[in-house]
Amino acid sequence: MMLEILIFVLRTAFQVLIYAFIFVVIIYVVKDLRGTGQVVEVRRGQKIYQGQCYLKVEHAPGDSGLAGSVLPLGAETRMGRNPKSEIVLSEKVISNNHARIYFDQGQYWLEDLGSTNGTFLNGLPLSEPAVLANGDRIKIGDYIFRLVRWKNEVESDHRVRPGAT
Amino acid sequence: MQGRGRERTLLFIAFIYTLTGGVVLYLREPGESRMLAIAAAVVMFAAFMLLSITWQIKGVGYDQYITPIVSFLTGTGMVFLIRLKPAYGYRQLAWLVVGIAAFYLTTVLVYNYRLLADYKYVIALTGILALLLPIFFGIELGGAKSWLDLGVFNLQPSEFVKLLLVLFLGGYLVENRVLLHSGGDKKYFLPGLRQWGPLLGMWLVSLLVLVFQRDLGTALIYFATFLAMLYVATSRLLYILAGIVMFSIGGVAAYMAVGHVHTRVAIWLNPWLSAQGAGYQLIQSLYAINAGGIVGAGLDAGFPRFIPAVHTDFIFSAICEETGLFGGVGILLVFILLVYRGFKIALASRDDYSEILAAGFTALLGLQVFIIVAGVTKLLPMTGITLPFISYGGSSLVANFILAGMLLNISGETLQHEK
Numbered sequence: 001m002m003l004e005i006l007i008f009v010l011r012t013a014f015q016v017l018i019y020a021f022i023f024v025v026i027i028y029v030v031k032d033l034r035g036t037g038q039v040v041e042v043r044r045g046q047k048i049y050q051g052q053c054y055l056k057v058e059h060a061p062g063d064s065g066l067a068g069s070v071l072p073l074g075a076e077t078r079m080g081r082n083p084k085s086e087i088v089l090s091e092k093v094i095s096n097n098h099a100r101i102y103f104d105q106g107q108y109w110l111e112d113l114g115s116t117n118g119t120f121l122n123g124l125p126l127s128e129p130a131v132l133a134n135g136d137r138i139k140i141g142d143y144i145f146r147l148v149r150w151k152n153e154v155e156s157d158h159r160v161r162p163g164a165t
Numbered sequence: 166m167q168g169r170g171r172e173r174t175l176l177f178i179a180f181i182y183t184l185t186g187g188v189v190l191y192l193r194e195p196g197e198s199r200m201l202a203i204a205a206a207v208v209m210f211a212a213f214m215l216l217s218i219t220w221q222i223k224g225v226g227y228d229q230y231i232t233p234i235v236s237f238l239t240g241t242g243m244v245f246l247i248r249l250k251p252a253y254g255y256r257q258l259a260w261l262v263v264g265i266a267a268f269y270l271t272t273v274l275v276y277n278y279r280l281l282a283d284y285k286y287v288i289a290l291t292g293i294l295a296l297l298l299p300i301f302f303g304i305e306l307g308g309a310k311s312w313l314d315l316g317v318f319n320l321q322p323s324e325f326v327k328l329l330l331v332l333f334l335g336g337y338l339v340e341n342r343v344l345l346h347s348g349g350d351k352k353y354f355l356p357g358l359r360q361w362g363p364l365l366g367m368w369l370v371s372l373l374v375l376v377f378q379r380d381l382g383t384a385l386i387y388f389a390t391f392l393a394m395l396y397v398a399t400s401r402l403l404y405i406l407a408g409i410v411m412f413s414i415g416g417v418a419a420y421m422a423v424g425h426v427h428t429r430v431a432i433w434l435n436p437w438l439s440a441q442g443a444g445y446q447l448i449q450s451l452y453a454i455n456a457g458g459i460v461g462a463g464l465d466a467g468f469p470r471f472i473p474a475v476h477t478d479f480i481f482s483a484i485c486e487e488t489g490l491f492g493g494v495g496i497l498l499v500f501i502l503l504v505y506r507g508f509k510i511a512l513a514s515r516d517d518y519s520e521i522l523a524a525g526f527t528a529l530l531g532l533q534v535f536i537i538v539a540g541v542t543k544l545l546p547m548t549g550i551t552l553p554f555i556s557y558g559g560s561s562l563v564a565n566f567i568l569a570g571m572l573l574n575i576s577g578e579t580l581q582h583e584k
Contacts, residue, residue, distance in 0.1 A: 003192060010189045011463040015488050017182035018495035021237055024178060025230060025502050028171050070515070 053108055055101075058137070059144040061091060066143070076102045079140060080113070093117045094141040101132065108132040108147070117141065169221045173214060175233030180210035183240030186464060190248055193465045198251035205243035205258055209236050212265045227272070228510060228576035234503045235554060235569050239264075239562070241496060242555035245483055248465050250476045253557055256318075260559035264566035271570025278574050282518050285336030292329035293370070295322040300377045311378045321560040323374070323383045324551075328567055330387060331394070331525040338398040339518045367391045368411050372419070379425045382540075382548030386532055388412055393528035397511070398521050433546035446473045450541050453486040454493075461489025476557040478549050482541050496555075497538065504531040510576040523575045526568050 053073045060066040071077075071087055078085040080098035089098065095115040102109055111129040112119040119126045120139035132138075134149040187202030213236050220227055239261060247254045275281070281288065299311050299322060312319045371388040374380055392408040395401075419426045428443055436444030436451075449472040456467060469475050469483035485493040507527025514520045530553055537552050539545040551561040 007189055007192050008463070010185050010192070011466075014182065014185045014189060014464055015461065015492055015495075017178065017185060018488070018492055018499075021175065021178045021182060021233075022495060022498050022502065024175060025234070025499075028175075028230070029502070029505070 053132075053147060053149050055087075055138070055145040056148050057143065058146050059142070061142050064090065064143075070148075071145075073101055073103075073108060076100060078113075080115075089140060089143055091141045091143070094143075098140055099126075099138075110136075110138060115140075169217050169229055172217050172229040172232060175230070176210060176213050176217065176236055179233050179237040179240055180206055182237065183209070183244060186240070186244035187247075189464045190244065196251075198254050199247060201251070201254040201258055202244045202247045205247075205261060206240060208258070208262065209239060209265070216269060225577045227573040228506055230502065230506045231569055231572055231576070234499055234506070235268075235566070237499055238496075238503075238554035241484070242480070242552075242557075242562075244464070245480055245487075245555070246476055246557050248487075249470060249480070249483055250557065253476060256559070257557055257562070260562050263559070264563045267563050268566040268570045271567050272573050272577075275571065275574055276577075278522070278571065279516075279518060281332050282336040282339060285333045285340075288329050288336070289333040292326045292333065295326050295329070296370070296374065296378075298322060303378075311380045311383065318559060321558070323378070323380065324558075324560040324564040325567075327383075327386065327390070327529055328526075328564060328571070331390065331522065331529055334391060334394045335518055335522040335525055338394060338521055342398050342517065368408075368415060371412075372415050379423065380549070381426060381429060381546070382536055382550035385536060385548060386529065386550065389532045389536075390525060390529045393532070394521055394525040397524040397528075398517075429546045429548070433543060436543070446479070447541075447543060447547060449473070450479050450482040451543060453482045454542065457486040457489040457493070459490050461485070461487050461492055463487060474549075477551060478537065478547070478556065479541050480556050481538055481552055484555075497534075500531070500534045500553075507531075507572055510572055514575055519575045523572060526571055530565070530568060 055071045055073060055077075057066045057069050057071065074086065077087060078097065078100045079087040079089055080096050081088070081090055081094050082096045085097070094117070095113070097113045098115040099110065099112050099119040102111065108131070109129045110119065110121060110126060110132050112126045120137075121130055121132075122137050123139070132147050134147060136147045138145040138147065183206035184203060187200075187204075187206050190199045190202050193199075213232050217232065243254075243257065243261070246257050299313055302313060304312050304314050304319070311323050312321050367388060371384040374384040374387065388408070392405055395404050395408070416426075420430055421427075432439065432444045432447055436447045438444065440448055453467065453469050453472055456462065461467070464487050467483070467486040469486045472479045472482055475483050481493065481496070484496055488495070504527055507523060507530065511520050511523035511527065514523055533550060533553050536545065536548060537550050537556075540547040540550075551558045553565045554562065
């Protein structure tokens with residue numbers, strides 16, 4: 001008799017555990033989903049949206065090995081010959097600290113750091129920081145980058161914005 | 166370093182679940198063979214916990230849900246197999262150990278899976294050879310001639326060819342994505358023969374499997390996986406529609422020409438016409454599911470052994486009889502969660518090859534579950550394939566463990582980049 005009660009309890013437990021397992025998985029998965037797209041703290045105390053933007057290298061000098069690669073953007077991405085830059089571009093016409101892309105007020109900005117040969121946004125030389133949009137082409141020396149927002153590789157209209165004059 | 170606490174919590178719940186099942190079986194009928202479910206629970210728990218800790222130390226960002234879900238499903242399979250056919254318990258336990266080893270080796274050896282894209286034609290050739298072997302040297306089991314007799318055990322190459330198929334298609338589709346996608350925004354763009362070639366090729370391979378091996382389920386899975394991957398790569402409905410039309414033509418032709426297919430469809434349309442003959446299996450399956458009701462008869466309290474082949478193709482009916490609608494839906498939900506994780510990995514991956522590969526493996530798994538569950542519940546004609554991780558069958562279990570390992574590889578790559 002005792003045995004039968006025990007078996008009954010265990011049988012019920014067996015079935016309940018199926019749903020216990022599912023329940024815990026769903027709790028975790030929902031927590032994961034809440035985490036996606038939320039503002040996260042990154043270095044330098046600035047807040048950016050996780051995994052939103054990256055630079056696609058459209059053209060690079062043959063020996064750089066960068067062509068076709070994809071470079072994620074952080075709170076600040078410095079570009080230049082300086083080996084401390086996030087993106088090191090070793091070409092003679094590029095200045096040590098050439099340009100930077102930074103995140104401010106919910107948008108990515110491109111700023112020329114007083115380079116000798118200039119930074120070009122959609123073919124026009126950059127004079128003051130400009131907001132970047134999906135599909136923008138950034139030319140530094142012989143390098144050409146394209147800004148891609150998430151995986152949404154839509155061609156944008158190459159309008160002229162303040163700063164690119 | 167990333168914590169893997171969730172994985173271990175879930176592994177623990179899966180362990181308690183399998184253990185409970187095993188204890189019920191043992192208390193009902195104490196005996197050595199009934200101990201095997203408990204043994205399986207312990208083996209899996211120990212092995213997967215060890216893997217989880219190894220991964221945490223190595224700092225790899227593998228998906229934390231795949232391993233527990235696989236452990237849960239395999240545990241369900243072991244409990245029900247030992248309840249239904251204790252004689253097969255030892256074999257399946259041995260296969261489980263081989264499967265876990267294959268799972269681990271996949272994550273170690275195929276870590277650099279992108280290299281596989283360069284060998285796609287070698288992979289395709291291997292796959293076709295492996296498919297052809299049983300036609301000449303194979304033995305026939307359960308109406309399908311797809312087994313190779315290797316003395317100690319029988320091997321079913323078509324289970325592994327599924328994986329090769331996904332690997333080949335992944336490489337092929339990435340290379341030809343632009344061509345297949347050409348035509349811009351035109352909705353009814355028809356590409357040339359070069360683009361249609363693989364579609365025709367796959368159709369032919371599926372039909373060959375169907376006609377020569379008389380393996381209806383495998384043919385259906387090959388073709389459906391192919392269509393799913395093509396859709397992921399091109400997002401063009403036209404290919405899918407064309408594929409469905411072609412498969413229907415092939416299916417009708419097979420219905421006319423191949424007696425085996427004809428019988429299966431006839432059973433599906435009305436099993437009662439041959440209730441004591443060909444339709445017996447399906448009718449017993451429906452009776453079993455019905456007998457289970459909402460909450461089921463209880464583990465080891467039903468009579469599912471009336472169904473022929475209950476430990477392989479019809480194991481889902483036995484689960485439904487003993488755990489009821491409640492348990493049957495639960496198992497399907499676990500499969501849905503597995504498929505969800507698979508597509509999540511595909512979405513989060515950083516390059517086309519990984520994306521198509523992850524989506525392909527996931528589609529393969531999901532379609533397999535759908536086709537067999539639809540078969541035993543008489544939604545579709547019954548096609549003899551295994552329920553992944555649950556049915557008895559060594560080739561299938563090992564192949565599915567390799568599949569899970571590949572999903573982990575792809576997810577590890579993704580998460581490491583995000584760090």
